[in-house]
Amino acid sequence: MPATPASLLVIFGASGDLAQRMLLPSLYGLQHAALLPAGLRILGTARSEYEVAAFRDLVADAVRRNVPAADVDPASLDALLARLDYQAADSSDAASMQRLGERVTALRNGDVLYHLSTAPRFYGPICDALGAMGLAGPGTRVMLEKPIGHDLASAIEINDGVARVFDEDRVFRTDHYLGKEGVQNLIALRFGNAMFEPLWNARHIQQVQITVAETVGVEGRGDYYDTSGATRDMLQNHLLQLLCLTAMEPPARFEPTAVRNEKIKVLRSLRRIGRNEVQAETVAGQYTSGAVGAKVVPGYIDELGHPSRTETFVALRAHIDNWRWSGVPFYLRTGKRMARRSTEIHLQLKSVPHSIFDPGAHIAPNALTIRLQPDERIELRVMSKTPGLDRAGMRLSEVELDLDMHEEFADSTRRPAYERLYMDALEGNGTLFVRRDETEAAWEWVDAILDGWRAADVRPRPYPAGTWGPASAIAMTERHGHTWRE
Template sequence: MAEAASLLTIFGATGDLAQRMLLPSLYGLQRDGLLPPRLRILGTARTGQDTMAYRALVAKAIERHVPAGEQDAGVLAALLERIDYHPAALDDPEGLARLGGVVARMRAGGDVLYHLSTAPGWYAPVCAALGAHGLAGEGTRVMLEKPLGHDLASAVAINDDVGRFFDEERVFRVDHYLGKEGVQNLIALRFGNALFEPLWNARHIEQVQISVAETVGVEGRGDYYDGSGAMRDMLQNHLLQLLCLFASEPPSRFEPAAVRNEKLKVLHSLRPIGAAEVAAETVAGQYLAGAVDGVAVPGYRDELGRDSGTETFVALRAQVDNWRWKGVPFYLRTGKRMPRRCTEIHVQFRDVPHSIFDHGGARLQPNTLVIGLQPQEHIELRMMTKTPGLDRQGLRLSPVALDLDMQAEFGDLRRRPAYERLYLDALEGNGTLFVRRDETEAAWAWVDGIRDGWNAHQMAPRGYQAGTWGPARAVTLAERHGHAWRE
């Protein structure tokens, strides 16, 4: 484990991500006494302001984005004392040189964590500037936000450029889903309970569905999103990471290399979906005008203000070709303007081999396990039980849920935002919950094959009304194989 960093430098420190997530997370760590005692925080961005003005911005961000019950003037004052600000435009070599001097002075011989909360196009120039001023050597590490490129070639180029100055052990690629409490609970459920592991395979599981549904539209991010789409923005990273954690073999230890090695094996086991398969195994959609929660909302092109062929919905049927999962379909689905916001994994177990209740007309339903990750974390196991009564004509059965409500069970414990855990791990040099280079590139290679197939067939996104679960074609994607989406 590396030495805890004594300096955190945030590039893009005035941006939306910083104000909504990063600064409130640092406040939470300060509140609980978890920040390294010597840690200083240096914010930098193009905005020309001094440290006092930036501290005022930080205070306003905390006031807006931290629950009122968690706000404390003393904690805020202690956090602000750690913070300095130095403006620097990323396209200004002289400004970056001056920033390098500030970093060198503030570092004072300790470890440094650079967080590049910027567009990926700036990763290479910033790392090159740090390297040119001797600020990228031993004792330094860098956090990179998604998206890491827009395809395999661009991801490789970024990784190569960053790798010239930071070796792989010092690069922390963020997928904030990995920092979420619910995703951590998936790891605990799988590898901390003897009950499930013997059943976690193709012999006992019929199908798996992983859904990340959003009720919102593009929310002012139209230009960015239109160059990305649901496949690049969500499926290539968040959904594939959830798939990897669900489907991986048990790692030998809960430490970076062991966990990421097992995830990589899953990515390498994904059956390619190319031009010959995309029409049957994938569906792309784009939302039209409709209503969400009873409120009328415009279509994607209306929000964007122009015509577009970008997908806002993706559903696909993936196969993991290894001994554990051969033959089990993994249905992945993500979209905007869905009927409800949810991130969940739905597991359907196989039917019992023979029903002894047929004479009573009882219909057995397969056991299901639902792992809810957001907005509420819960685990629900549905099992068949006897319906109360005399049952003179035979037993009647009903499905009943065994429900673990994490909020009810741990309601007295504070629910931590993902970036609190990610910041703490990166400051301490623990890369377990970050994405390794080979994972990123393997995921892009698989996704690129699908996009190449779409292009080869000139497949345009199918329209779906806002407030629905996507195009009708997504329903038939599962129904053709005797399955139905959980809604």
């Protein structure tokens, strides 16, 4: 039975950094586009004490700082502010939670979406408090931010805490990559076009590369990042979600259960990389001082202020042991302070089985590259005749068929990821959210890698900021006759 659009959104952590940078500006975008449910009220809550007027000033300032000035419409901003209310609360203080519960009861006029934009250790206590007050029954749902734990055991503990109060079909775990236009376009490209599916398998594809490269450093998040690292922060969620969407079988329908059933099959088919495999199949790195975009930047340890073995880069060679992908390596890499910002999925097809051209003619394998950021485009590399007359035989050149999504859809508004995710969560559509079994299967696979590193005493290899990571990451692919796309 379809969910009813929420009449009340309660944001825990409403004064925090994520809320100010992404959540509140996204709600403004939905307001400006007239996409919020009619009559929706928004209740902010955090430990900070604010009068309602002061909270509205904070929201207005966050919108003006994080939305392009040309897009800030005073009437739309005023309409958003009119929806807002605020009630301070601390999950460890029963009296303050009781006052929050009374405010929720007073504002509620239908379904409620609770968005827990807090540290995950608070998810269980917040859900317990909501349940104890009778505010987590039918007609309510909860939206959670990553990371769900720092390993499998902690993920299970957090999920159990939420599950004591909310049924799984009312839990919306956020991976903001799934809200990006480019990621959703991957689904459209694969399953909306007949030309790709016959080639999307081990018979025709030689290798797949998935890269999420950042030019930024830890940017003031050193205390968090040093307990996380690239593997927990990026590989366990973003990269594995991109892997699932690239490799999954066609779902019967584009709806939550069907899509997530196919993603979990991919995660359960991933070949384990454990103690016997980590040194050959994985590389950990940590950036040192260097130059990014002609700007000299310090190394990770310099930014952190103390020695650390936390990896800021990870690359690995994964295999999916099923009929579609048997034998095809999936190279995954992510890192900070790399040469350029890029998120892309690159599929290299196998070479033609026999060349009819001159023996000296170079025929490069066809390749499909789906760029997700900073620009969204689809590139198909094919061989073409080089123009001109040549008695020595036909000369071939590699050319790109390039679709620039921004140019093609210049008249369409590009939506931030949280606008999509908020709209879906408010309406009860869980297709672009992560199910519990996905989260735990991903952690189980990643935990084996981390355990292998500990057992082998793996130390991250240094790489200068502004490069593509340690040389050993290049060697890992070249041992198998492949090269990273740069």
